[in-house]
Amino acid sequence: MTQDQEFIPTPLAADLNGTFSPALVGNEALQRFSDFLKALTIGAVDVGAWSIGHVKAVVEAGDGFLSMSSTTEDGKVRTKGELPSVDEWTMTVNVIVFGPDADKLESMLMDKVDAVLPGSKVNVYHAEGCEDPECFDPFCRRPDHVHEDDCDCDSC
Amino acid sequence: MHFVLVSGLLGVGKTTVIMNMMEALYESKGHRIMVIENDFGNKGIDGEVMRKYGMDVQELKGGCICCTLKTGLIDTVRVVQANMDPDIIIVEPTGIADPEIIINAMQDCSGIEIDRLSTIIVVDAERFAKIWKMFERPLRNQLKVADMVLVNKIDTVSEADLDDIKERIRAFGFDGPVEAVQADQGINMDRLLELFP
Numbered sequence: 001m002t003q004d005q006e007f008i009p010t011p012l013a014a015d016l017n018g019t020f021s022p023a024l025v026g027n028e029a030l031q032r033f034s035d036f037l038k039a040l041t042i043g044a045v046d047v048g049a050w051s052i053g054h055v056k057a058v059v060e061a062g063d064g065f066l067s068m069s070s071t072t073e074d075g076k077v078r079t080k081g082e083l084p085s086v087d088e089w090t091m092t093v094n095v096i097v098f099g100p101d102a103d104k105l106e107s108m109l110m111d112k113v114d115a116v117l118p119g120s121k122v123n124v125y126h127a128e129g130c131e132d133p134e135c136f137d138p139f140c141r142r143p144d145h146v147h148e149d150d151c152d153c154d155s156c
Numbered sequence: 157m158h159f160v161l162v163s164g165l166l167g168v169g170k171t172t173v174i175m176n177m178m179e180a181l182y183e184s185k186g187h188r189i190m191v192i193e194n195d196f197g198n199k200g201i202d203g204e205v206m207r208k209y210g211m212d213v214q215e216l217k218g219g220c221i222c223c224t225l226k227t228g229l230i231d232t233v234r235v236v237q238a239n240m241d242p243d244i245i246i247v248e249p250t251g252i253a254d255p256e257i258i259i260n261a262m263q264d265c266s267g268i269e270i271d272r273l274s275t276i277i278v279v280d281a282e283r284f285a286k287i288w289k290m291f292e293r294p295l296r297n298q299l300k301v302a303d304m305v306l307v308n309k310i311d312t313v314s315e316a317d318l319d320d321i322k323e324r325i326r327a328f329g330f331d332g333p334v335e336a337v338q339a340d341q342g343i344n345m346d347r348l349l350e351l352f353p
Contacts, residue, residue: 069167
């Protein structure tokens with residue numbers, strides 16, 4: 001086992017859902033969700049991220065689908081897809097950054113939801129941990145994991 | 157079956173490259189393609205996005221395919237090959253995976269018929285200077301197994317910066333093709349087709 005903490009990022013995933021009343025039309029919804037992703041990225045830096053792995057989200061609303069990604073500290077967001085008129089929506093968000101722990105990221109996420117998407121329901125995924133104390137995989141989330149062999153990759 | 161590993165550090169645009177590559181391969185050559193995704197944690201996004209755009213995706217979650225999920229990857233490739241017999245299997249590991257371990261696992265594994273194995277390493281032009289400083293060792297490990305390097309997000313850098321990035325990649329000892337692309341707009345993505353005769 002050669003755990004190299006330097007290259008192990010912190011992941012945080014959450015599902016969100018909410019309603020805009022009145023519905024957002026045109027670019028309004030895209031702008032709002034994009035603002036949220038930007039706030040998450042900058043917020044991650046504010047709570048200690050020294051590098052952004054990625055901050056990604058997918059939004060579904062009616063027939064519309066939007067995927068968004070931000071990878072730079074200034075929170076610039078790239079988008080793909082379209083959202084027409086949006087009232088009810090769901091979002092999956094995935095934050096992977098280097099530096100802060102998951103608790104800090106979760107607290108930051110809740111703050112940004114309150115600020116940009118107030119009233120939304122949030123379900124944060126608290127990953128189950130592998131119970132093998134000698135597990136070499138920093139992302140092992142399987143309590144039933146059985147050791148196979150040592151890993152000699154740079155990250156483990 | 158052609159096994160294609162599309163690797164690269166976090167946030168470089170691996171998923172966008174794959175989506176664009178699949179479209180080009182299907183349209184120009186009619187290949188049957190399956191993607192195997194390894195996402196962090198229990199809640200992946202990349203697989204969901206790919207499925208939204210009509211792609212066949214198998215997901216491996218809850219670990220890293222160069223670590224505890226290595227066997228899971230081998231099993232998945234076996235099952236996909238036996239049941240679907242695709243022309244190409246594209247594997248997208250997480251941004252921290254060591255591609256060499258995955259390649260070795262595939263080459264050493266009996267029961268999987270691989271006619272050709274290609275490794276595409278994607279790097280991010282926008283963040284290359286920073287990544288170079290912070291993640292030199294993982295980046296070096298990625299480049300040493302590359303058959304082709306894609307410098308993605310070229311819209312974010314100048315020609316001079318791009319030349320500098322290519323020079324640094326060469327300085328790592330990589331002497332294969334280095335292609336400058338903007339995957340989200342499909343720019344120069346046709347260069348990838350050279351890997352698929």
